[in-house]
Amino acid sequence: MTGWDDFQLRFEGSGDNKTDYSASDFVFIAAMFRCIRRCQVPRRHKPRHRTSGFSSLPVNHVCMVSARPNFVRNHPEDDDRALTALFEPTSTQHIFDTFTSIPNEDLSVRHSSQALAALWDIQKSMFTRNHIFNPSQTFQFKNQLNYVTTLRDHPVLQEIVRHVSDHRSEVDDEPLAVSLLCLKKHQFGMRSEPAQKIIGELLRRKTSLSLPALSRVFVCMRHESIYGFTVMSEFLPLLYSKVGTMSTDLDFRLVSSALRNCATCSTMAIKCKYLERLNEVLNENSIVFEVSTLCKIIAFLYEISLLYVKVPEKDSTCETTILASDLNRKVCNLLGPRVCEMDTVNVLSVSKFVDFIYEPVNFVSAFSKRVIELAERDRRLDLMSTIHPKTSAEENELSQFLHDFLDTCTYFEYVHFLVFRLLKKIKYDHVLHYKYWSKVTELLVNQDSKSEVEGIFRDYFVEDPAIDFIYEGLVISSDPFLKRKIPVFAHEYIYFRRGSRRNFFHREFEQTMTSLILQFFQDYDNGKIILVPKDYTKCFAFLLSIGYENLEIRKSFLPNLRIEDLILIQKGAELSCRNNTSVLNVLSKQAESMSSPNLSALKCIGLAKLNLRLQTCFEFHPIFATCMTIAASDALLNNSRIAKEHLTLMFSSGFYLPAALERVSKIIDEFPNDVPVRLVSRFLWACFIFGVEDIKGIEESARIISRNSHEMRPLFLLESALALCFQGCLDRETVAKIFCVEYLDEVDRYIKAIHYISRIPRTLRDIFMELNRAVCLEMPEANVPWFHEKYCAEVAAIEGYHRDTCLHSEVAQVLENVLGNGYFARRTYSPYFYPIDFLLELNEFGRPVEISSKPGEEKLGGVRIAIIVHTPTDFSSNQRTLMGRHVLMKRHLEIMEYRVINIDPKKWNSIISKPLLQPNSLNNDNSIEEA
Known part of the structure; x- marks a missing residue:
């Protein structure tokens, strides 16, 4: 050589x-x-x-x-x-x-x-x-x-x-x-x-340090907990002065990095000043930012995404509201055309933002493509964990990658957080889920092994094992590092089991964690460790979720619990198979004490969500209505994440707020290329649930759904299609995509993948049936066959006629007194299996004719009158607004040549008090409709 x-x-x-x-x-x-x-x-x-x-x-x-x-x-x-x-x-x-x-x-x-x-x-x-x-x-x-x-x-x-x-x-x-x-x-x-x-x-x-040096000091101090916060606070006045004079790309890069590192201890004034200065620069378009700078700005704006500031307009007495989420949208649109320039470091720096915020859509789509390009060249775990699978094939590919990784990985304890980040996106691989929690169990069982090496990679971890205080708040000065992860694993397990995975369990993990948590509490009682409320909440909620007996919230922690802590405990109680009434009562009282007209939109939504889950009767606590109203009027409703949560609460509770729907419709109409398809889907579904028609933004929503239908899971696509059909805006292309053999096979595969989840398959089949019925009746030109006849018949035979209340009995008694028993049919079904409480038939002279109960497919002669007796759940909970399904039912029955009479239970007493309802007095159809 x-x-x-x-x-x-x-x-x-x-x-x-x-x-x-x-x-x-x-x-x-x-x-x-x-x-x-x-x-x-x-x-x-x-x-x-x-x-x-x-x-x-x-x-x-x-x-x-x-x-x-x-x-x-x-x-x-x-x-x-x-x-x-x-x-x-x-x-x-x-x-x-x-x-x-x-x-x-x-x-x-x-x-x-x-x-x-x-x-x-x-x-x-x-x-x-x-x-x-x-x-x-x-x-x-x-x-x-x-x-x-x-x-x-x-x-x-x-x-x-x-x-x-x-x-x-x-x-x-x-x-x-x-x-x-x-x-x-x-x-x-x-x-x-x-x-x-x-x-x-x-x-x-500290009064004259240069900006590059200041930024590096914050990098050094970011994981030093209280000591680091103390040091960084000494430099905050200097940082505030630097924020107001940012004028170059390098200034923004260094300040954004510094602010992100000191986000926990920085003041509101600094963050607001940053928003003001960034807004000025973006409006003036005076700086050409580098890709890495844009990534740092996005990463910091995500940290303060719920912040906004009001500034006076020039030459005016009015104020302008600057939202961090709006600025983030602008910065993402600047970065969108240059996504191809992002390297791996830049991609990873904004991946957390993309995980939780799905707008602007064009940027997220371009970013996802770039991630896939980089991952194809280098299939490394951190890159793979940033991929968002949009199809079943992509999810299966990620699933196989994670299977192979877990089978061969010898350093799981150092990357488990990345594995979990990817695992959350793989929803229906039960074997993979079990394999991951088995690896965690093995890790906990061997948790006394040496883990000093983890300190080498502190840049890739939230915690710093070289100090006593860690980011999660738990203080253990001498125990092995993995013990500090116990609250984290407890929280992840509850998060993992919520929603569609509520039937999942891993007994060995639960037993191991139970013994470790009980030892945790014992060490706390003996003064060996210091436990902060949020970590106590995670451990307590875990024990609650697995059905541990005789649990009570410790009074020393209760006053310091946050709204999110109460929600986590409620989730644990919801997952439990035991009666936790005493715990839920404590949560209810604590939630009531937290109510305040000065709460932010996010806290209002959190409190409303907690109140909704704790309710034991149909009527809501005043807290719920107050929180929903405050959130609807907050400027942060322009944030798609807040808006989606608000809409989900609305149609989950039946609490109708027209102002909230109108604000979301304006967002969709003004930013059609930015709003995520998830928000559009929830908006359409909320409009359908509450029977809202002719609202702004529907046509734009239809175009967004049609454009992004290939990315939507079957349940959300079918819900959106049904809502669009209700609005009369369902296009033929979407109908052709849904009602074809390939998509039917995809739905079957989806149902098979989630067969162990009790509620989703049935919900999916019911919505598919409703959509099939709506398309057949409202879009006959599409030539879609009615193929749910057998399904509806089987459901009716198994469940029986479920619409039967005391009010139905009263109406039946009145009809029998007025018409006679043979002149109306009870508990029948129309063609396409709409339930009809009472069916009457009139001859050509408008007189009732004698009929008998007949199958729904067998047509009766003459004019048919369907009497629908509504229950309180058929209306919105706070207004007498008929819900969308019943509005659609009335419309479809009229298409099938029924005359429909709706009976409101609150108006029933005034109806039966009229002299009209006397025997033999119903001599024409007008009088019947008036009744």
């Missing part, structure tokens, strides 16, 4: 993946000059220190991604050859050799701070995220742990750190902040002596 080949192999770290330098003479010459220059560095007269234990590690590997990594340069390049050599080192040993060769009289803090940054660059290049999250790699986490531990204890590194900390006052702002960050990355605690010295120096500069 030639000298150049040896240099090239050493520089790239691998002979199997080396760059062809022969393609560029310039690169070759530049590399040779760098090599020669490094050989001319003057040597210090002291023995060279070599790292003990490095021989078994790939310490000479510089970069696995490119031949020229982007190294941090703390200082401008000059004639200092040693400093120049530290700008682009080839290995850890090369950094040590260069530093130790500098004479004492020439050694400056520029050399030590740059050496520290270069060591971190080497570590980043050696241990990339690709190795961590790619299941095909054979990389062992233990290697990095050994590397960092050995490097941290090496005397040369100790000398470098000591030199930087002793000469900290001579270092400029940015190199000093970079040095602190490098200490953190090399596992020097932020409360160690050298870190404390640097932090002290930074605090002395």
Whole structure:
């Protein structure tokens, strides 16, 4: 091997993946000059220190991604050859050799701070995220742990750190902040002596620190809990001044990053100032943002997505409301055409936002395509977990990937949160669900194993194991790291079982968690740990969900529970098979005490949701109505997430708020290319449930559904199609897509996949039947056959005629007194199986004729009158508005040439008091309709 080949192999770290330098003479010459220059560095007269234990590690590997990594340069390049050599080192040993060769009289803090940054660059290049999250790699986490531990204890590194900390006052702002960050990355605690010295120096500069340095300080402090919050709070006045003067792409990138890292402790004034300044820049279109900057802005706006600020308009006394969600929509639309430029780091930085916010639709769609492109090139777990499957085929592919990953993964404890993120998107693979919770159980059983290595990857975790306080709020200063995950697993299990997976259970996991949680509570009682209310809630709700007996909420925690904590406990009670009346009563009283006219829209919706789930009778508590009304008038209803939750509460409770529907209709009409199809689907379904017709936004909703029907699950597509048919806006293309053999097969596969979920298959079949009936009656030109006759007959035979109340008996008695027993039929079905409470037939003279109960398909002669006796549930709960299904039923019966009489139970007493209803007095059809 030639000298150049040896240099090239050493520089790239691998002979199997080396760059062809022969393609560029310039690169070759530049590399040779760098090599020669490094050989001319003057040597210090002291023995060279070599790292003990490095021989078994790939310490000479510089970069696995490119031949020229982007190294941090703390200082401008000059004639200092040693400093120049530290700008682009080839290995850890090369950094040590260069530093130790500098004479004492020439050694400056520029050399030590740059050496520290270069060591971190080497570590980043050696241990990339690709190795961590790619299941095909054979990389062992233990290697990095050994590397960092050995490097941290090496005397040369100790000398470098000591030199930087002793000469900290001579270092400029940015190199000093970079040095602190490098200490953190090399596992020097932020409360160690050298870190404390640097932090002290930074605090002395807290009124004049540069923005890049300020941003890095917040990165260092973000996981240091109370200590970190205290340090960051000292810099908040400076950050506030920087927010108001943002004028370049770099300013926005650094400020957005800083604000996201200090989001927990920053003030409302800073966030509002940020919104104002960003709104000004977007309106002026004065900055061309880079892709990475747009990603950082989106990530921070997601953190404050429920925030808004009112600012006075120029030359006016009016105020303008600036919503974070509206700004996020604008920024996403700026990024949308440039999604193809996003690399893996950028994609992962906004993936959390896309997981929870589904607008603007064009951006989300382009982002999803970009994620799939990147995942096809590199099927790594973090990328795969950001994919949102839109079809059954995509979900099956993700399911198979996760099966393979769990079968071969040997580092599950470090990536379980990513696995769960992907698992949530795979709804109907029962085997995969069981396999995941089995892995978690195994993890908990072996939770006393060493897990110090997890501290190496603190950038990829929310928690920091090097400190006592973790983000979740639970304080355990000496126990293994995995014990701190117990509240997290408890919460995930409840979340996982809610909704469509409520019948899922994993007994071994439940038993393991129960014993650990009970030990948790015992340690808390003995003063060994500190337990905050939200973590206590997760553990308590878990025990409640699995049916643990004799549970009561501890009074010491009750006053400090949040609305979301109460909802979680209620979910646990809902999943339980036991009677938890006492717990629910406590929740109800606590919820009542939280009610306030000053609650935000999200808290109002949370409180209304809790009240709805706790109700024991049809009438709602005044809290529910108050919260729903406040939420409907809040500016945040323009946020699609809030609007969707509000609509779901409306049609779940039957609580009709016309103002809320009108606001959502305006959003759809104004932003047809931005609103997510989920919001449109919920809007259409709410309009159908409450029988609202001729409302703005229906035609635009029809176009959105038609355009995105391929992305919708069968249940939501069928609901939307039925609602559109009710509005008279269902297009022939959607009908053709639904009523074809291929889609019927897809529905059958969907039902088969969710057969263990008791409610969804029946709901899906009922809605499909209703849609089939509606299309047959209202769109005969579509030539869709009626193929639910057998289904309806079977349901009727099994369940019987379910519309039978005391009021029905009273109406029957009146009809018998007025007409006689043989002149009306009771409990019949029309063609297409609409239930008819009472059926009458009139002859050509309008006189009742004697009939007998006949099957629904057998037509009666003359004019047919269908009397429908309504119950309170046929109307909205707060207004006397007939629900959409009954409006549609009346319309369809009239299409089938029935005359329909609706009897309102509240008007019944006034009807029977009229002299009209006397024997033999019904001598014409007008009098019957009046009755």
